[in-house]
Amino acid sequence: MLIPTPLGHTGLNINRLVYGTLPLGPLQSNLSPEEGGKLIRYALEQGVTLLDTAALYGTYPHIREGPKGYDGEVIIASKTHAATACDARAHVEQALKELDRSELDIVHLHGARLQNPFLERAEVFAELKKMKMEGMIRRLGVSCHYISAVEQAAENPDIEVVHPLINKNGMGIIDGSAAEMAAAIKRCADNGKGVYAMKALAGGNLISEARASLRYVLDLPGVHAIAVGLLSKAEIDGNLALFNEGVADPATWEKLESRLRTIKIMDQFCKGCGACIPSCSSQALRLENGKAKVEREACILCGYCAAACPEFFIRVV
Ligand code: SF4
Numbered sequence: 337m338l339i340p341t342p343l344g345h346t347g348l349n350i351n352r353l354v355y356g357t358l359p360l361g362p363l364q365s366n367l368s369p370e371e372g373g374k375l376i377r378y379a380l381e382q383g384v385t386l387l388d389t390a391a392l393y394g395t396y397p398h399i400r401e402g403p404k405g406y407d408g409e410v411i412i413a414s415k416t417h418a419a420t421a422c423d424a425r426a427h428v429e430q431a432l433k434e435l436d437r438s439e440l441d442i443v444h445l446h447g448a449r450l451q452n453p454f455l456e457r458a459e460v461f462a463e464l465k466k467m468k469m470e471g472m473i474r475r476l477g478v479s480c481h482y483i484s485a486v487e488q489a490a491e492n493p494d495i496e497v498v499h500p501l502i503n504k505n506g507m508g509i510i511d512g513s514a515a516e517m518a519a520a521i522k523r524c525a526d527n528g529k530g531v532y533a534m535k536a537l538a539g540g541n542l543i544s545e546a547r548a549s550l551r552y553v554l555d556l557p558g559v560h561a562i563a564v565g566l567l568s569k570a571e572i573d574g575n576l577a578l579f580n581e582g583v584a585d586p587a588t589w590e591k592l593e594s595r596l597r598t599i600k601i602m603d604q605f606c607k608g609c610g611a612c613i614p615s616c617s618s619q620a621l622r623l624e625n626g627k628a629k630v631e632r633e634a635c636i637l638c639g640y641c642a643a644a645c646p647e648f649f650i651r652v653v
């Protein structure tokens with residue numbers, strides 16, 4: 337029996353397992369909208385309610401396809417990485433059009449690599465608030481890799497949902513430890529914000545200890561849910577059982593934990609332009625002999641560099 341969890345004071349009740357759609361799209365597995373839509377549909381039928389996406393991910397077609405004819409609840413959270421008000425509005429309009437919706441349940445200021453998102457993206461945040469007033473957005477959120485940004489979100493009255501990066505090893509947290517991020521998360525929840533975490537498996541780096549890693553984040557005070565990239569029915573079933581019943585079928589999970597993901601740079605084609613380097617907040621990329629190289633120990637498989645390469649020469653596979 338699945339018991340929905342209140343997402344802070346948002347009024348939304350969600351399954352603790354949030355469908356992270358990034359891996360379905362062109363930045364990672366590049367499934368067709370039909371293939372990705374089938375997985376989304378399966379997850380919805382098993383009780384998942386919140387789908388997480390972004391203007392960057394290229395997964396609106398998958399999300400539109402999945403719930404066709406489904407009459408259960410489907411909550412969609414998207415994000416805008418825009419640097420200007422005009423681009424932010426364009427991102428929201430694009431989401432509404434491609435998702436065939438009149439409003440978006442949650443839109444995050446995609447502040448992943450921003451230390452002070454409400455200052456650095458003041459113009460974008462003002463535009464998001466305007467779009468909320470206009471009825472295009474129901475709730476505003478912020479996605480953060482910085483602890484300082486999560487702390488600011490905790491005190492921001494316009495923010496209802498926070499989407500922070502956390503995992504048991506603290507991989508990808510830019511300005512401190514997992515314990516410090518956990519404290520900032522608790523502060524958000526104490527102030528009524530809904531919190532669903534990202535990168536609990538550090539983009540695949542912790543896949544070999546997935547159960548312990550997910551349990552660590554699920555048990556943190558203030559974490560209402562976690563977004564997990566799901567690429568098979570077995571992953572959906574295994575995660576739902578773990579999240580909702582606290583059980584983990586050992587045979588399923590041994591298989592899931594042995595699955596390896598990696599970043600692939602097509603270095604035979606890479607032009608060495610360097611456009612991908614600043615997109616990596618983990619400092620995992622460098623140019624060497626005119627080619628982009630990745631330091632695998634530092635890479636959290638977030639896929640942002642894949643979006644930054646104008647030639648599509650980087651993939652998370
Ligand atoms: S190398 Fe790419 S995938 Fe890895 S952490 Fe950096 S931006 Fe993310």
Ligand code: SF4
Binds near residue numbers: 601606609646
């Ligand atoms: S952006 Fe693409 S082409 Fe440019 S250095 Fe990075 S991988 Fe190579």
